[in-house]
Amino acid sequence: MNSIAHVQLQEAIQAFHNEDFVRAEKILRDMIVQTPNQYDATHLLAIVCAHQAKYQEAIRYYRNALSFSSDSVPALSNLGAALSAIGQPHEALSELERALKLDPKLAALWFNAANIISDLGEHKRALNYYEQAIQLSPGYIQAYNNFGKALFALGDYSEALTCYEKAIALKPDYIEAWSNKGNALGELKRLDEALACYDQALSLKSDYIEAWSNKGVTLQELKKYNEALACYDQALTLKPDYIEAWSNKGNALGELKRLNEALACYDQALSLKPDYAEVWSNKASTLSMLQRYDEAILCYQKALDLSDNIDWIYGDQIYAQMKVCNWSNFQENTEILARKIRSGEKIINPFQLLALNDDPLLQRQCAEIYARDQYSANPILGPIPKQARKEKICIAYYSADFRNHPTAHLTAQLYELHDKARFEVIAFSFGQDDKSVMRSRLSKAFNQFIDATGMSDKEVAMLSRKLGVDIAIDLGGFTLDNRTDIFAYRAAPIQVNYLVYAGTMGAKYMDYIVADETLIPLTSQHFYSEKVAYLPNSYQVNDSTRIITDKKLTRQHLGLPEKGFVFCCFNNNHKIVPASFDMWMRILGAEDDSILWLLEDNAAAAENLKKEALSRGIDGDRLIFAKRTSPAEHLMRHCSADLFLDTLPYNAHTTASDALWMGLPVLTLMGESFAGRVAASLLNAVDLPELITRTSKEYEALAIDLAINPESLEAIRSRLERNRLSKPLFNTPLFTQNLEEAYIQMYERYQADLAPDHIYL
CATH class of the missing domain: 1.25.40.10 (Tetratricopeptide repeat domain)
Incomplete structure (x- = not known):
């Protein structure tokens, strides 16, 4: 150069x-x-x-x-x-x-x-x-x-x-x-500790938008939703086109049930980045909560088209389809789910699987994948020091449904009947206070009723320990608004999975599952990660004081024909799968003078079911849909039906108890999994085992026989009427004593330094 x-x-x-x-x-x-x-x-x-x-x-x-x-x-x-x-x-x-x-x-x-x-x-x-x-x-x-x-x-x-x-x-x-x-x-x-790190980052750079957004995510995890929103807003003030903050803000608004505002945030994010797959997925979930299922399905599909790497979305889309009884590619979808679960993929929430598959081993595998990924054991609080024997065993129930909800309708009398001389009974409530009569009743039924909606999972676990809870009973499992992380922190020395989630949690920190020998035969114990606490009769509690309206509800008032046989099923529509529906249509085809009375979850489901009926040669008008109504009126309308037809793989649970309480026989096809054996458990406890079938042919034949032979049906009705108050199913004081005895045996094993083991009463 x-x-x-x-x-x-x-x-x-x-x-x-x-x-x-x-x-x-x-x-x-x-x-x-x-x-x-x-x-x-x-x-x-x-x-x-x-x-x-x-x-x-x-x-x-x-x-x-x-x-x-x-x-x-x-x-x-x-x-x-x-x-x-x-x-x-x-x-x-x-x-x-x-x-x-x-x-x-x-x-x-x-x-x-x-x-x-x-x-x-x-x-x-x-x-x-x-x-x-x-x-x-x-x-x-x-x-x-x-x-x-x-x-x-x-x-x-x-x-x-x-x-x-x-x-x-x-x-x-x-x-x-x-x-x-x-x-x-x-x-x-x-x-x-995470919050402290974000605060340190922000002390070094107050306009660090990623730290503002991530701090919001952590506050959201701590259930501090309004504080989280403030962080997202700060990030958006600094950078109005910050897509992640718009998405996260939508998530926080969704937790606060401000669903339309959440949608607006997702739409803003998508206007900035139309190919943002996670936001399409979040938007779909919000549309599902708004019961705009057809729109949700399209959004899920958009997300899947953009990315095949979003955990759980495949199951979410199928669940949304089931909500509207859209069975396109049903067989293919269920086969894909089974294959992916067996290969350990994060493909579907275990609760969603219960209505799609009756294989208890597959359900356990799915639960273990989900628990490990979403709710792994968290040792941060350390082990719980051994608690000395106390005069009263402290038991606590944890639920988002202490309100006008089917769970409360089943359990209210149980809380009232607990022996307060032997048990200290606490409620931890995470759901909204709906100001209902049921909420008021429940708040009086416990020694302590704690509204924990604003508390983090860690705070609830810490408070449980401080209060000396001996046995923590999770009434939510993997259902909506669950708080499983409370149990991952270890809220109590003994932790129990009971009632609402009809399957194993697949988590080692859940010690027991409450069941009976119909639900979990001895040969099926290996499908459950928990030890089984076997109650005599049935696992399901009932409230024998439920109020029934004195209003006369005629067939005409209910939109039913004046004459003819009324089959009914008031299960949620997502429990209806093609195999069950095929059986129902063959039953209607064999008995011309009959109709099928179903619950209408949404108009789209009703329309799709009518189309499915027509495709099977049955006039869609023979399907009549009941709107949701008050619990008292819902009970009374059972009197206008002749036979309840159950679903499989997810049986009627509360709905079966409702029917039996009102003297309406329930015909079930018993499956292999917990969720598919509940109705059989209830029928055994009310001494009507002849209504339990084991094959589709047996199910259809018995339904048709009862429809064309009124004497046979009347004999069963008469037995049900006699058994309703004399057999164990609705004997809530007896049930309470049995459940308390199970709690005592759990507690005695703990006091004797013995690991949890199966309990047989």
């Missing part, structure tokens, strides 16, 4: 350092015109173009520079960066790999290659590259941080936390590492 060219190059370098890229570019272009084969000028011109985001030009000049010096590691490295910037990661990685062969001891090359590999989703492979960078440069702060990000993506949150802490130790004001540390702590359910 001659002296003039050398001076020009120095001027260009000075302009570059002064960020006067236009001047630097002009000088370098003039140099290249004068002397075309200048490596230094060409390489620097490429760098200047890259700094101005002129990546295509930069790439061209990097390649030109390499034509003059093919073994230039800086040019190869910079070319890789430019290719990555225009979305060509594979080509970028190829150039970096070439550079690494030339200089394998350059830590920055390993680091940059690792970043590209991680961006490609190959996080495990990226770890090796980050390790190489750190071995070559032990003080490589960014490498520790990004190493942690790759570990985080792989779900190894503890190791990720260690990496972030190393980065912070090297650079205490490393803002991104503080925020990332908060993310790892959040995944480890160390939520208060």
Whole structure:
């Protein structure tokens, strides 16, 4: 290089350092015109173009520079960066790999290659590259941080936390590492510590929008929804087009049941990024809660079209379809679900599976996948010290349904009848106070009724321990608004899965499941992770004081024909599967003078079921739909039906008790899983085993026989009327004594330092 060219190059370098890229570019272009084969000028011109985001030009000049010096590691490295910037990661990685062969001891090359590999989703492979960078440069702060990000993506949150802490130790004001540390702590359910990390990041940079948004996510996890909203709003004030904050704000509003506002947030996010699959999924979930199922199904499909990597969404879409009795591809979908569960994929919420599959082993596998991913055991509170024997055993029930809800309709009298001389009985309520008569009744039934809606799961677990709860009874399981993390923290020495979720929790911290020998035969115990507390008769409690309206509800008033046989099923529509419906249509086809009376969850379900009937040769008008009404009127309308037809794989539970309480016989087809054997449990407890069938042919034949032989049906009705108050099913005082005896045996095993084991009463 001659002296003039050398001076020009120095001027260009000075302009570059002064960020006067236009001047630097002009000088370098003039140099290249004068002397075309200048490596230094060409390489620097490429760098200047890259700094101005002129990546295509930069790439061209990097390649030109390499034509003059093919073994230039800086040019190869910079070319890789430019290719990555225009979305060509594979080509970028190829150039970096070439550079690494030339200089394998350059830590920055390993680091940059690792970043590209991680961006490609190959996080495990990226770890090796980050390790190489750190071995070559032990003080490589960014490498520790990004190493942690790759570990985080792989779900190894503890190791990720260690990496972030190393980065912070090297650079205490490393803002991104503080925020990332908060993310790892959040995944480890160390939520208060996570908040402290976000606050530290924000103290270093008050306009750090990612920290504001992530702080909101943690506050949301702590059930502090309004504080979370304030954080999202702060992030959006700083960056109105911050898509993640719009999405997170929608999630918080959804938790507050401000569903239309949540939809507006998701729509705002999608207006900024129409291909944001997770937001389409969140929007779909909100539409489902608004019972706009057809719209939800379309949104789920949009999300699936955009990404096949969203956990649980496949099951969510199928569940939305079941809500409207849309059975397109039903067989294929259920086969896919079974295959993916067996391979350990996060494909469906276990509660949703109960209505789709009767295999108890598959249900356990699904529950274990879900519990491990969503509600893994959290030891942060430490073990509960051994509690001394007390005069009263302290039992606590945890539920979102202490209100006008089917769970409360079953259990209210139980709480009232508990022997308060032997038991201290506490309620932890997470649901809304609906100001109903039932809410008022329940609040008086316990020694303590604690409204825990504003408390975090950790706070509830801590309060449970402080109150000395001996036995914690989860009435929610994996159903809507569950608070399973309370039990993951260990709220009590003994934890029980009871009543609402009809299956195993698949979690080692749940010690017992309450059942009976119809529900879980001795040969089926291995399908349940809990030990079984076997009650005599039936596992299901009932309230024998339920109020029935004195209003006379005639067939005409209920929209039923004056004459003819009325089959009915008041189960939720999502429990109706094609196999059950096929049986029902064959039954209607065999008895022309009959109709099927169903609950109408939504208009779309009713319309689809009518179409399904017509496709099976049955006039859709023979399906009549009942609107939801008050519990008292709902009970009374059973008197206008002749026979209740049950569903499988998810039986009638509360609805079966309603029917039997009102003297309406229930015909069931018993399955293999807990959810598919509940009606049989109830029928055994009311001594009507002849209504339990074991094959579809037997089910159909008995339904038809009872419809055409009124004497047979009347004989069963008469037995039911006699048995209703004389047999155990509705004997709530007897049931309470049996359940209390099960609690006592659990407690005695604990006091004797014995591990939980099956209990037989």
